Amino acid sequence: MSRIGKMPITIPAGVEYRLDGNVVTVKGKKGELKQEIDLTGISLNLEGNILTVSRASDAPDHRSKHGLYRALIQNMIVGVSEGFTKEMEVVGVGYRANATGQMLELALGFSHQIVFEIPKEVQCTTVTEKGKAPIVKLESHDKQLLGAVAAKIRSLRKPEPYKGKGIKFVGEVLRRKAGKSAGKK
Numbered sequence: 001m002s003r004i005g006k007m008p009i010t011i012p013a014g015v016e017y018r019l020d021g022n023v024v025t026v027k028g029k030k031g032e033l034k035q036e037i038d039l040t041g042i043s044l045n046l047e048g049n050i051l052t053v054s055r056a057s058d059a060p061d062h063r064s065k066h067g068l069y070r071a072l073i074q075n076m077i078v079g080v081s082e083g084f085t086k087e088m089e090v091v092g093v094g095y096r097a098n099a100t101g102q103m104l105e106l107a108l109g110f111s112h113q114i115v116f117e118i119p120k121e122v123q124c125t126t127v128t129e130k131g132k133a134p135i136v137k138l139e140s141h142d143k144q145l146l147g148a149v150a151a152k153i154r155s156l157r158k159p160e161p162y163k164g165k166g167i168k169f170v171g172e173v174l175r176r177k178a179g180k181s182a183g184k185k
Contacts, residue, residue, distance in 0.1 A: 005066035028080030
């Protein structure tokens with residue numbers, strides 16, 4: 001039995017769960033999310049405020065969907081009730097980040113500034129303190145969209161292994177390399 005799949009999901013107060021055919025809809029104070037689910041071999045049982053995901057058999061197809069759909073529904077419920085946050089550091093001399101509305105302006109050492117348009121479901125703020133790397137803070141109720149936006153921003157200038165310059169997640173440990181050795185005598 002899947003360890004993740006057999007764990008029950010607690011639906012907090014203020015969150016509305018609905019199953020229409022094969023579409024799960026979750027609505028809360030942060031927003032509304034929908035997810036299409038393949039219900040062949042998977043069943044969703046709601047008792048009070050406890051939702052359980054169970055499977056019909058140990059077929060590989062059913063086993064693979066069991067944990068996946070439980071995790072997706074859990075992330076939807078946490079997203080609409082609490083939300084998700086990702087923080088990224090812009091490390092490098094002269095590297096800057098500035099958020100205005102849904103536009104993120106980045107100076108990353110290229111000959112031009114990069115203007116990145118953020119989807120309306122994601123809120124973006126930047127924090128710039130003197131002597132520290134600027135921090136880009138992304139918040140959303142949709143975990144999948146938030147991860148995709150963060151990955152796209154990071155791909156604009158991935159951290160390099162020698163000095164660590166680039167865009168990295170806060171708390172991310174980079175594998176560093178030694179520079180050139182001293183010349184021969």
